[in-house]
Amino acid sequence: MVLREFSSLKDALEFLAPGDSLLSKNHCGSGGCINSTFLLSLSGGKKFFIKENSRSPRNMFQAEAEGLIALAEEFPLKVPLPLALGKDGSEDFLIMEYIHSAAKAGNFWVQFGSALAGMHKKGRNGQFGFSCDNYIGSTKQINDRMSCWTEFFCEKRLLFQMELARSRNLADKSISDGVEKICRNITSLLPEPDYASLLHGDLWSGNYMADDRGAAVLIDPAVYYGHREADLAMTELFGGFNRTFYTAYNETFPIDKGYGKRKDLYNLYHMLNHLNLFGSSYSGSVRSILSSYL
DSSP states (O other): OOOEEESSHHHHHHHHSTTOOEEEEEEOSOOTTTOEEEEEEETTSOEEEEEEESSSOTTHHHHHHHHHHHHHHHOSSBOOOEEEEEEETTEEEEEEEOOOOOOOOTTHHHHHHHHHHHHHHHOBSSOBBOSSOEEETTEEEOOOOBSOHHHHIIIIIIHHHHHHHHHTTOOOHHHHHHHHHHHHTHHHHSOOOSSBEEEOSSOSGGGEEEOTTSOEEEOSOOOEEEOHHHHHHHHTTTSOOOHHHHHHHHHHSOOOTTHHHHHHHHHHHHHHHHHHHHOGGGHHHHHHHHHHHO
């Protein structure tokens, strides 16, 4: 799928819905601390979801669009399709398919767990990473392809975040030394998977929704090919998903022995990112994880 880029929102809407005019542009949901989000309603009845940001890196929305396209090809349930992107005055924008949100169906967690396991199970032989760099929150996520998962996770995830934190005076010597020591011993701490799985990359409770059928929809990805345990670990970082989700996942694609001892190490990446995004209040969480593996 090739997205067209437009020099104005008006031109993009004319392309998507020729002859229709914009009736309303209303705030819709939350763009978190990064983007503004709106529901666009057109005279012909069509609706679109749009993200806007006047301060984002120029390629942020392009990278998000590529991630959504990759997920839509592999995830068995719904992913909103990107439709157009561009710049309107000072605002970069990404227009997406609008998905009406509703309550979770009774089988929501069973379907969700099975669907994610199915996506992970497909996998592919070859390298870890992705076709482009993207963003985890507003932090750049480096996706240079590598053939070794543990090397990729250390170099492109842990060490990148640690160096960023050090440059911002958020990581002292004990944090830097701890991350470096873990990376020297990484092959004894993490397994090398048989193949690379497509990962959502930022899978916490704020990055899924239920559609009008009550089924799971994946949103706001930070995709790359990696070890599936990294995705699972993220789901457990902020309280975890419903236990039925994990039961269904495990029935579809059994979780490897020892995952419970590894999940905090995968989440060290996200805690380092939170340290970079939100400051020293996360240094205690980083130190706590480090102490578990040193």
